[in-house]
Amino acid sequence: MGKRLAAECVGTALLLAISCSTGFAAARLAGGDAALALMLASAVSSVGLAVLILAFGPVSGGLFSPVLTLSQAWRGGLALEEALPYIAAQTAGAFIGAACAHAMFDLNWLVASTQVRTGAAQWLGEFIATFGLLAVFIGCGRSRPVVAPFAVAGYVMAACWFSPSAAFMNPAMTLARVFGSGGIRLADAPAYILAQLAGAAAATALFIWLHSTRRRTAI
Template identity: 55%
Template sequence: MSLARRIVSEGLGTAFLLAVVVGSGIMAERLAGGNVAVALLANAIATGAGLVALILMFGTISGAHFNPVVTLSEAWQKNMPRSEVLPYLAVQLAGAFAGVAAAHLMFDVPVFIASEHVRSGPAQWWSEFVATFGLIAVIIGCSRSRPGVTPFAVAAYITAAYWFTASTSFANPAVTLARSATNTFAGIRPFDAPGFIAAQLLGAAAATLLFCWLYPAPPADATVAGTVAPSDFAPSGKPERDMPAPTRPGSSHG
C-alpha cells in the first residue's frame, strides 16, 4: 500500500472520528434536555459504534491509528517505518480539526470556537493516563494474540472509558487539540489541553513497555499475521510440534 493512500486513510479516518465525537456530543446535548448522564451515554455509544466502523474500514490501509500515541507506539515496536511517523502525526492533526469543522457545519455552529469547558487537575490527568494506558494495552494485547477482534475490543474499551474515567477518556493528543476548538459538550479549554497530552504520552509509553513484555513479539517466521507463536505458550519441556496450530485471524488491528 502506497504512503499516499495510507496518509489519506489516516486523515479521512481521523476526520470522521472527530465528526462522530463532536457531532454526537452536540446532538446528545440538544436532545437530552439538560440530563448530562443521558447526553454522555449517547455520546459514548455513538463514538464506540463509529470507531468500530472506521477501524474496519481503514484498518487494512493505514492501520487505522487515528491517534498520535498509537502511531508512536507502533513505531516504537518497529511495526512501521520511523520516516512515516511525522506524516502520520501531521495528517491526524489536520484530520481532527477538519472533523470538528465538519460537525460544526452540520449543526450550524461556528467552524472553530475556543472551548470554555474546564477539564483540569490531578484527577483529570490521572484519568487520561489510565485511559491511554488501557487503550494501548488493548491494542498490543489483542493485536498480538487475536488480531481479528481488535477493532471491537478497542471500541468497547473506549465506550467503557467514557464512563469509568473522570475525563471521559480523550486518550488521543490530536483529539484533545481539536476538541479545544469546539465550545460544545465535547470540548476542552485550550489551556487544559497540554496537561491531558502529557498524561496521554506517559500512559502510552508505560503501556508500550509493559505490554510488549507481556506479549513478546515472536519471530516473523513463527507467526501468522502477527499472532504469538505457539511455542511461547508451550509448557516447559514440551516440544513445539505437540502444540496446536495457530488459528488464522481475520483482519489486522487498528
C-alpha cells in the same frame, strides 16, 4: 505512502465528526439528562470507531491517533520515518472533522473552548484511560486481531464512563477540541497530552516486556 496518509486523515476526520456530532445531538435529545446524553454519545461514537477501523484498517492500520502511531513505531510495526507524516495527517484530519461537526450543527468552531479540564484527578484519569486503550490495542492486536476493532471500541465506550477526564486519549483530538463548543481549554491541553503520552508509553513498555522472550543459558 500517500494512500495511507489519506486514509489516516479521512478516518480521523470522520472519527472527530462522529464523536463531536453525537455529543451535540445527544445533548439536544436527552432533555437535560446528562447520563442519557453520555450513554447515547459513547455508544454511537464507539460503533463509529469500530466501523472506521474496519474500513480504513486494511489501508493504513486504522490508527487515527498519534499515541497509537508512536506505539506502533516503537514496537516496529511502523517505520520511524513514517510516524511523523502519520501524526500530521491525523492532526489535520482531527481539525477538519471537528470543524465539520460544528458546521453541521450550526455552531461556531472558530472560538476558543472555555471548558476547564485540569487537576491531578483528571490527569490521572487521562493517563489510566490511555494506558488501558493501548493495552487493549496491543494485546488484542497480537492475540485476536479479528476482534481488535470491536475490543478497542468497547473499551472506548467504557472509558467515557469511568474516566473523569472525558477520555480524550488522543493528542490530535485534544488539539482539535481546543476550539468550539465543549472540548478543552487551550491552557489545559498540554497537561492532557502529556498524560496521554505517558499512559501510552507505560502500556507499550509493559507489553514489550510481557511479550519479550528470555534467553535461556545452557548449562
